[in-house]
Amino acid sequence: MPEEEPVNTVVTRLAEQSSIFSSVDPSQIPLMTYDILGQNSEPANFFTVERDTGVVRLARTMDREQICEARRVCQVSFNVAIQAAAVPFSTVASVNVILTDINDMPPRFPARDVVLEVSEGVKVGKEMKISGAVDGDSNPEFTVRHYNTTPTLDMFSIHPTENPDGSSTINLRLEKELDRERKDQYIFNIIAYDGGNPSMSDYLRVTVQVTDDNDNSPEFQRAKYDFSINEDEQIGAV
Structure with missing residues (x-):
């Protein structure tokens, strides 16, 4: 029953x-x-x-x-x-x-928010690991089946993998080069869905903070500076 x-x-x-x-x-x-x-x-x-x-x-x-x-x-x-x-x-x-099992337990992320820091100089393809959602239902059909993001991302993609203990890890992969001077933060939700009908879900709020890389050389504001000074100025005068 x-x-x-x-x-x-x-x-x-x-x-x-x-x-x-x-x-x-x-x-x-x-x-x-x-x-x-x-x-x-x-x-x-x-x-x-x-x-x-x-x-x-x-x-x-x-x-x-x-x-x-x-x-x-x-x-x-x-x-x-x-x-x-x-x-x-x-x-x-x-x-x-x-x-027999029914779909009475929704997926649950271990946290509501996660903050990741990534250097703007990392290469495309870099992956950052996030703990996936867990579903307490025993029937595999009612456990976590897929993830997506909102809003839809072009800078990152998600690739979940299942662990031997039944939990999952979400690999957040960088798809384009980062430029902190252009954009220093990305905020989005990862949503986990189970296999029920209707499906149950949970979300994780992700903040990716882009840290500065030493990619800009120092520059003077002018190419040339001209000054005049009296010949009898004291040492240390400004």
């Missing part, structure tokens, strides 16, 4: 499970009683059972990532005691519930 289903959602109807009552006269099935064992502990306390009908329902919502963290298969199990009033019959049924 999907995670985050509402309270009272029907999980199963035990009275309809023929494998439980294969040795019982069908007329006795409506007379059975049902009780969850270990009702006060997890995971049994996520569920309730109607004592006279065997209908199992959710007692509270279930968050797959909280219950199973990053496990590929998320299964919770509990036992239900079943007894007959009129005939000598009792058994314990094991109920196994597999929680």
Whole structure:
């Protein structure tokens, strides 16, 4: 069943499970009683059972990532005691519930803003690394799928790479030569999108500050300066 289903959602109807009552006269099935064992502990306390009908329902919502963290298969199990009033019959049924992931967690960048400094003299192709967004959903389809920038950039491009631990790194690549005297700062957003429909997203505000390079020779304001001075001026006079 999907995670985050509402309270009272029907999980199963035990009275309809023929494998439980294969040795019982069908007329006795409506007379059975049902009780969850270990009702006060997890995971049994996520569920309730109607004592006279065997209908199992959710007692509270279930968050797959909280219950199973990053496990590929998320299964919770509990036992239900079943007894007959009129005939000598009792058994314990094991109920196994597999929680499937839904797209309930958006991507999240580790920071809201990042400031990068780059010298105006670096070569085109230089890459600066930025920590990518992380998505807590376990289904790969619902994790971070792509990035883009706003506004659209021509000075930089982004190239994400996936790390062995499942996180990602965004490589911000310089596409054109920088000139601090012409522009000393670039501000833009990197947006991460997951694979849900509709997609969920998060953004990172990036400021690239262009630092000065020693690319301008000193120059006098005039090519020639003329002064006159009296022959009897004191040493040190201005």
